[in-house]
Amino acid sequence: MNVLYAAKEPILMPRKLYYWPWMATAQGGTWSWSGASARIFGGAYASATATAGTQWLEFENATASPGTFRVRFLCFTSTNSGIVHVLLNGVDTGARADLYSGSTVDNVVVNSSTFQIPAYTRATLRLVTGSKNALSTGYGLRLQHICLEKVSDGRDEGRTIDDLPWRYDVPPWAYESGGATPVVSITTGARWGSYYAVVNQNEYLEYRLFLPAGTYTLLCIARHNTNRAIATVTLNGNTIGSMDQYAGASTDNASSSIAGIVVTTTGVHTLRLTGATKNVSSSGYSLAANWLEFRRTA
Amino acid sequence: MIAVETAEIYPWFADSPTGALSTSGSQPYYGRLVTAGQNDYWEQDLSLRSGSYRLRHLGQTANSYGIASITSRGHALATFDGYSVSLTFGVIREATGCLVRPGALRLTVASKSGSSSGYTWPTTMARLTRTGV
Numbered sequence: 001m002n003v004l005y006a007a008k009e010p011i012l013m014p015r016k017l018y019y020w021p022w023m024a025t026a027q028g029g030t031w032s033w034s035g036a037s038a039r040i041f042g043g044a045y046a047s048a049t050a051t052a053g054t055q056w057l058e059f060e061n062a063t064a065s066p067g068t069f070r071v072r073f074l075c076f077t078s079t080n081s082g083i084v085h086v087l088l089n090g091v092d093t094g095a096r097a098d099l100y101s102g103s104t105v106d107n108v109v110v111n112s113s114t115f116q117i118p119a120y121t122r123a124t125l126r127l128v129t130g131s132k133n134a135l136s137t138g139y140g141l142r143l144q145h146i147c148l149e150k151v152s153d154g155r156d157e158g159r160t161i162d163d164l165p166w167r168y169d170v171p172p173w174a175y176e177s178g179g180a181t182p183v184v185s186i187t188t189g190a191r192w193g194s195y196y197a198v199v200n201q202n203e204y205l206e207y208r209l210f211l212p213a214g215t216y217t218l219l220c221i222a223r224h225n226t227n228r229a230i231a232t233v234t235l236n237g238n239t240i241g242s243m244d245q246y247a248g249a250s251t252d253n254a255s256s257s258i259a260g261i262v263v264t265t266t267g268v269h270t271l272r273l274t275g276a277t278k279n280v281s282s283s284g285y286s287l288a289a290n291w292l293e294f295r296r297t298a
Numbered sequence: 299m300i301a302v303e304t305a306e307i308y309p310w311f312a313d314s315p316t317g318a319l320s321t322s323g324s325q326p327y328y329g330r331l332v333t334a335g336q337n338d339y340w341e342q343d344l345s346l347r348s349g350s351y352r353l354r355h356l357g358q359t360a361n362s363y364g365i366a367s368i369t370s371r372g373h374a375l376a377t378f379d380g381y382s383v384s385l386t387f388g389v390i391r392e393a394t395g396c397l398v399r400p401g402a403l404r405l406t407v408a409s410k411s412g413s414s415s416g417y418t419w420p421t422t423m424a425r426l427t428r429t430g431v
Binding site for chain 1: 304425
């Protein structure tokens, strides 16, 4: 259901924004992505050891109202992990999170020190291993999930819908019923650790998600393969593009995108991916998704 | 009020958890929240638009799991029984018509079925989608 809102209706901003390392807008240094470990939630993490300041992840358009914030990391700590520095628009906030520990500790949540955001912002969040504990042997950075969290009370109201988040996740497991029931495949090398797939021609994956009015890019992470379809992608029944999931060999974590998606109304929208056609080289109409994300661009 | 109308909940970033919070697991597919005893809970503040929501919960079931009660500002939304004879991954639970208000959503392991040997409750993630006023 799409809803038109009155112009002066109050706006409530979320106090937590979540980021998957493997959905970073940009990254620096050498990263590896793996999921074949009990210490990894979601089937993926980013690992790096290098010199200070060369390893970083960046996420654009982090919206925040004035207040006190911290960044939280689901990660594993180890003897060669560094200290994460939190930057906004290239400026060091002074917030730090030390990921060093005397031995490897799996699946822990480490909170950064707090920092102030003095005014409404839509900033680029950068997380960089800028230094290290004297006991650490390196600048390793293993992040599974990230949360930018407001910790001070009050002033959560936004000024316009542009203060609402600019990223909206679509977890593939949260599919709508009505079509074929997707089959889940657990894949240790895959981001999010699994993918959901429908098999036959014209079957679809359908999701409902909130989007403020704006222009978006849709990103889809999926296992492409020799039997994949071309996904016809619709939003509220209107075709917005297609994604060819065919590959000459099984390829985990392949990325497809559709840019320039104009959303004219703020509200809950229906996204559908249908395996209607296929690449001439493909042997089938299977359609898969590990993760989907709408990223606002304007 | 304008606010987001879909929201993901990740238990490892929850507010005010009691009990032992663990995200370890033998399968990469799930992160798990383990609540060690009866009435342990986690709570998550949500800045959602008020309305009727569909609640979905991704987790697993086993013979040692409890029954989770989910509330929004004290109002009951859903109750899910985590008991099953054998360990089953990737179990999706759903409740519709959940009246959600901005504020804390709480999951409490309040009880267990007679067949279960414990009160463990694992959550990979939960999702709320607004369906009406």
